[in-house]
Structures are given as structure tokens and as C-alpha cells.
Amino acid sequence: MSTAPNGRVPVLVRQVRHELVSLLRTPLTMILSVGFPLVFFVLLSALIGNVVVDEGTGVRLVQFLAPALASFGVIMATFSFLASGLSEARATGVLKRQTGTPLPRWALIGGRIGAAIILGLLSVSLILVVGVVAYDLQLFGRSFAAIVVTLLLSSFTFAALGIALALLLSRPPIVIAVTNGVAIVLAFISGVFIVSGTTPAWMNSIAWAFPLKHMVTVFSGALDPYATGSALQWDHLSVIALWGVAGSAVALWALRSGREHATAAPQLSTSPRARAEDARPRRSTRPSGHRLLAGQVAHAQAILWRDASSVFFAVAFPLLLVAIIPTVNGGGDLDLGGGLILGSFFAATMAVYGSAVTSFVNMPQGLAEERERGVLKRTRGTPLPTGVMLAGRVVAALVVSLLTLAGIAVLAALMYSPPVPPGWPTGVLMFVVSATTFAIVGLAVASLVHGAQAVLAATLGTLLPLCFISDIFVAGVDLPDVVDTVSWVFPLRHAARAMTESVSSVANPFPWEHLAVILGWAVIGVIVIARWFRSEAVKEATPRSRAGTAQADRGDSRPDSELTGAVTPLRGSHAADIARRR
Structure with missing residues (x-):
């Protein structure tokens, strides 16, 4: 279908508006693409952003x-979430059905691109506004063109990429x-x-090969208070443009070859294969509890490992x-004091983070999805x-967490060669208790929040901010008193502190206080699950059911049409009698 040039802009605008409405109806997308960069900025600014680097x-x-x-907000909105939504x-076949409509293909893709760009610009605007209002961020008119x-x-x-x-x-x-993996790794x-660390030369060379490093450089130059001129660095902008041309070429080739249509899965053979043993019952008694549990663990393991993103x-x-x-940040052998090196510190905290993602985020979301599907x-x-x-x-979540812990321990030993800590048995015990508690609390969240997307937003939206105030992603930062007090309420910081103490080369006493708080959260989670967990999805009442409920509340059994004086259509013999009379 050809569209007149003067009619293409309204078509594109309407499609962008449609995609924006779809994004606004998906709170998870807004939280991840706009909320998280803003939360990261606020947390880092509150922790270290107010440090004055120039008194003059x-x-x-x-x-x-x-x-x-x-x-980071731009790449998350225009790269990660645009690709995820399009995929x-x-x-699901939505894109295939849309291509069967009179709407041109360029409008379909252009609408998604336009909505993603608006989302990215919204993220940037919020960060700049919050920075100016709350943290004395300085903007300069000379570099406005460079920013745009x-x-x-x-x-x-x-x-395009x-x-x-x-x-x-x-x-x-x-x-x-x-x-997401490419975006986050490139961001690091x-x-x-990175605030005060120095990137190794080989890592810096890899970063310069990709467009994000060039974008950060130009954007930083535009906000540099010591720079002069327009801040338009054409060499960096040229690299970004080359990546855009390459991405556009690949995308156009994929569109012209029809790759926007999902490839059908291969059909499995449905021919019956009768066997003699199928006629006999496989067991004559009820399976034991441990066999049922083992089967459920294997089933849950299969679900977790089949999800590549999880x-x-x-x-x-x-x-x-x-x-x-x-x-x-200075190397893994950097001494943090107390018998702890930087490599061991992040090995312990990343193990806690991995267990929290598995037990508190992925597992409850998978359970909520099965509940929505009626499983x-x-x-x-x-x-x-x-x-x-x-x-x-x-x-099952605990098993995956332990595998993550084992992988991190091997990697840290190979890269940083830390001494074997005397408290490693305590660390393993606290890790098992923490991972189990994370899973129980995650199930409690799934008991209170019913939709799968809502569960993911609640768990991930809680976990990531807590990671910044619970010594997971940052080390040696003095938190404000209020933030520090809040962080100790939740089990994540207790788990992180217990794990970091266990990997220290100096023997520490058993963390009874941390264990008590973590177990307390487990007890609360069990109570919530026992009281509010449901296997059926909660469905919103339709207008017809709400009307019926209102009628029942009135205590009247007559149809609503009689109560309101509405005329009901005539059916059957009554309609025939009236026709004969006429």
C-alpha cells in the first residue's frame, strides 16, 4: 500500500501514539526503562553525588x-526494551497480523522506534530535572545543540541495532x-x-569499539563545566552514526527477507506408539512425599533453566x-581492611544477589505465570x-543459587587467588538460609500480588534499590542515617554482611543477629503464604457481573430491564401473536 507523502506523517504520529499507549499500559516497561535509571541516579547521587570536587x-x-x-536510560529504552517488545x-504473531493490515510496514516499525525514542528522552529529562532541582546539576546553553x-x-x-x-x-x-546483557556489560x-575507578586498557579498547562509550563521552563533555565551545565532538558522533547505518542495513535486510514473521516450530510426530507396559499401571500405591518433592524440584528446575533471560x-x-x-575499581586484590579483599567482597555479595534474583524474582514470577495460565x-x-x-x-531455587555460588567461588579463586577463609562453613549455612528466605518471601509477594507482570515489578522493583543500600553493588559507602536504618530492616543486607564476614581471612563470631532477622522474615513469609496464597488467578469483574452483583445486593430477583423500565425484545410466540394481529 502506497501512502501519499503528505499523509505519512499523520499515519506515523498515530502509530507512535498507539505504541506509547501500549507502553503506558505495561507498568513493568515504564519501571525498567524510566524508573530504574532514575532510581540508580537518585541513589548514587544521594550516596556520593553531593561530594564537591571543586570548592571554587x-x-x-x-x-x-x-x-x-x-x-544508560537511552540504551535501555531504545535498545533493550524496543528489541524485547518487537521480539x-x-x-506471538501480532507483528504478522499487523503486516496483513493496510498499515504500511514502515509505519509499524517507525511507531515502535518513535515510542522508544520518546521513552528514552523522558528518562533523560527526568534525570536532568531531578539533578538540577535536588543536586545542583549545572546545564549550559552552549552545549544544548550537542545534547540534542x-x-x-x-x-x-x-x-536500529x-x-x-x-x-x-x-x-x-x-x-x-x-x-540486556550487552547493554549492562557495555554500561560497566x-x-x-564507575565513579573513581580506572578501566584497564584492554577493556577500554573494547568499549571504544561500541557506540555507548562515545555517547557517554559526548554527553559528559556537554555537561563538563570546564569545557568550552559547543561540545559537538564529530569524531565520536561519526562512530555512533556508523553503528546506526550498520544496524539499519541489517534491520532492512531482515525485514525484506520476511524475518518479522516468527519461524514455525517443527511439528512433532503424533503417531501412536502402543506399548504393552502402557496398559499396566506404573505404580499401585500413592507416591511418597519425598518422591513428589523430587518430581516437583525436577519440574521447577526444568522451568528455570529453559528461560534464557532468567x-x-x-x-x-x-x-x-x-x-x-x-x-x-583497583583490582581484586585491593585490601578493604578486616582481612577482606575487593575480589572476595564482590564474590560474596554477587552470590547473594544471584540467589535473590533466582529465589525472589524469577521463581515467583514463573509461579504467577503458571497461575495466570490455569496450570x-x-x-x-x-x-x-x-x-x-x-x-x-x-x-529448586536453592539448587540454582548453590550452583551460582559454586561458579562464583571458582571464578574468584582463579582471578584473585584469595586465601581459604576460616568462616566458609558459616558462609554456606547463611547462604542456604538466605536463599530459602528469599524464596519464601518471593512466594509471599506472589500471594499478595496476583498478576505475573505485577509480581515481577514488585520483586525486581524492590530488589534493585535495596541492592544499592545493602552493600551489594557498592563497598565502603557511608549511607545517610535514615537510609542505613531502613536497609537493616530487610534481610538482604543481613545476608550480604554475613556472607562478606564469612569470606574474610579473619575469623568472625557466628552472625546470630543476622540469622535471627533472616529467619524472622522467613516466618512472616510462611504466615502470608498460608493465609493468602491462591492457585487460581484473580479475574476482574465484568460489567455484566457487576450489574448482577448490584442487583443481588438490592435483594430484587427481577431483571434490570423491568426495574429501569427498559423495553425487552419480544421472542417466540409473543412476537408471532403480535404479527398476526397486525
Whole structure:
């Protein structure tokens, strides 16, 4: 279908508006693409952003945090979430059905790109406004053009790359894992989360090969209070543009080859294969409790390992952080005092983070998704007790957490060669208790919050801010008194502190206080699960059911049409009698 040039803009505007409405109706997307960069900026600014780096001009450290985290917001909105949304639409057949409408293909893709760019610009605007209002961030009119050009060019580049990856990769979980993994790793090696560390030369060379480092450099130059001129650095902008051209070429090739249509899964053979043993019952008695539990653990393990995005964020991502964060912050052998080196510190905290992602985020979300699909409701019709099913999920999450711990321990030993800590048995015990508690609290959240997307937003939206105030991602930062008090209320900081003390080369007493708080949260979680967990999804009442409920509340059995005086249509013999009379 051809569209007149003067009619293309309204079509594109309407499609952008449609995509924006869809994004606004998905709170998780707004939280992850806009909320998290803003939360990271606020937390880091509150912790270290008010440090004055120049007494003469009053320049604060936030002046250099804002452009980096604003760039992170752009890449998350225009690269990660654009690719994830497009891949999901492709896998579910939405994109295929849309291409069968009169709407041009360029409008379909352009609408998604436009909505993602607006989302990224919203993230940048919020960070800059909060920085100016709350942390004395300075903006300069001389560099306004550089900021606008950098944001628009980088947004188009990341959008083109995101579309290309979404069309080249096959399944949404793989797209989510790859795009988020690339974005977060590039953010670390491009200096987004590095405040005072120095990136190694080899890592810096890798970062310069990708567009994010160039975007951060130009954006930082535009907000640099000591720079002069327009801050338009054409060499860096040229690299960003080249990546945009390459991404656009790949995306156009994928679109022209029809890759926006999901590849059909191979059909399995349905021919019956009768066997003599199928006629005999496999067991004559009720299976024992431990066999039921083992089966549920195996089932939950299969669910967790089949989700590529969950495996990445729960297992691979903590391993990457153990390798990257100490490397860019002075080396893993940096002495933190108290018999603790930087490599051991982040090995302990990343193990806690990985267990929290597995037990508190991924497992409850998977359970909520099964509840929405009616799987849990059908399970109630089987001999499987609900308690055994939930226990299987908890044990499965614990197994994945222990595997993550083992991988981190091996990696830290190979990279940083720390001495064997005397408190490692205590550390393993506290890790098991913490991971189990995270799983129980996650199930409690799934008991109170019913939708799968809402569960993910609640758990992930709670975990990430707590990581910044619970000594997970930062070390040796003095928190404000209020924030410090709040952090000790939750089990995450107690788990992190117990683990870091256990990997110290100096023997520490058993952490009874931390254990008591963690077990207290486990008890609260068990009470919530026993009281409010439901296997059936909660459905909103339809207008018809709400009307029926209101009628029942009135205590009247007559139809609403009689009560309101409405005329009901005539059917059957009554209509025939009237016709004969006429």
C-alpha cells in the first residue's frame, strides 16, 4: 500500500501514539526503562553525588554521574526494551497480523522506534530535572545543540541495532538475555557505573569499539563545566552514526527477507506408539512425599533453566560482575581492611544477589505465570499437595543459587587467588538460609500480588534499590542515617554482611543477629503464604457481573430491564401473536 507523502506523517504520529499507549499500559516497561535509571541516579547521587570536587566553582560529583546514567536510560529504552517488545510481538504473531493490515510496514516499525525514542528522552529529562532541582546539576546553553544531536543520533542508532537483533534472534527470552546483557556489560566497561575507578586498557579498547562509550563521552563533555565551545565532538558522533547505518542495513535486510514473521516450530510426530507396559499401571500405591518433592524440584528446575533471560540474570550476570567490578575499581586484590579483599567482597555479595534474583524474582514470577495460565488450578485436581508444590519451587531455587555460588567461588579463586577463609562453613549455612528466605518471601509477594507482570515489578522493583543500600553493588559507602536504618530492616543486607564476614581471612563470631532477622522474615513469609496464597488467578469483574452483583445486593430477583423500565425484545410466540394481529 502506497501512502501519499503528505499523509505519512499523520499515519506515523498515530502509530507512535498507539505504541506509547501500549507502553503506558505495561507498568513493568515504564519501571525498567524510566524508573530504574532514575532510581540508580537518585541513589548514587544521594550516596556520593553531593561530594564537591571543586570548592571554587561548587561543582559536584553529580555533574559527571548525570550524563552517564542518562545514556544508560537511552540504551535501555531504545535498545533493550524496543528489541524485547518487537521480539514478543513477532513470537506471538501480532507483528504478522499487523503486516496483513493496510498499515504500511514502515509505519509499524517507525511507531515502535518513535515510542522508544520518546521513552528514552523522558528518562533523560527526568534525570536532568531531578539533578538540577535536588543536586545542583549545572546545564549550559552552549552545549544544548550537542545534547540534542547526541540524544537523537544515539537513540536512532540503538533503535536500529535493537530491531536488527530482535529480527535475527529466534525467541524472546534469548533476545531479552542478549540485549540486556550487552547493554549492562557495555554500561560497566563504558564508565556508566564507575565513579573513581580506572578501566584497564584492554577493556577500554573494547568499549571504544561500541557506540555507548562515545555517547557517554559526548554527553559528559556537554555537561563538563570546564569545557568550552559547543561540545559537538564529530569524531565520536561519526562512530555512533556508523553503528546506526550498520544496524539499519541489517534491520532492512531482515525485514525484506520476511524475518518479522516468527519461524514455525517443527511439528512433532503424533503417531501412536502402543506399548504393552502402557496398559499396566506404573505404580499401585500413592507416591511418597519425598518422591513428589523430587518430581516437583525436577519440574521447577526444568522451568528455570529453559528461560534464557532468567539464567543470564541469575547465573551469568553475577559472574560477569565478579569479573568486571573489581577489575575496574583497583583490582581484586585491593585490601578493604578486616582481612577482606575487593575480589572476595564482590564474590560474596554477587552470590547473594544471584540467589535473590533466582529465589525472589524469577521463581515467583514463573509461579504467577503458571497461575495466570490455569496450570496451578488444574494441579489442584491432582494428588499433589500445594505445600509439596511450593516446597519443590523453593528447593529448586536453592539448587540454582548453590550452583551460582559454586561458579562464583571458582571464578574468584582463579582471578584473585584469595586465601581459604576460616568462616566458609558459616558462609554456606547463611547462604542456604538466605536463599530459602528469599524464596519464601518471593512466594509471599506472589500471594499478595496476583498478576505475573505485577509480581515481577514488585520483586525486581524492590530488589534493585535495596541492592544499592545493602552493600551489594557498592563497598565502603557511608549511607545517610535514615537510609542505613531502613536497609537493616530487610534481610538482604543481613545476608550480604554475613556472607562478606564469612569470606574474610579473619575469623568472625557466628552472625546470630543476622540469622535471627533472616529467619524472622522467613516466618512472616510462611504466615502470608498460608493465609493468602491462591492457585487460581484473580479475574476482574465484568460489567455484566457487576450489574448482577448490584442487583443481588438490592435483594430484587427481577431483571434490570423491568426495574429501569427498559423495553425487552419480544421472542417466540409473543412476537408471532403480535404479527398476526397486525
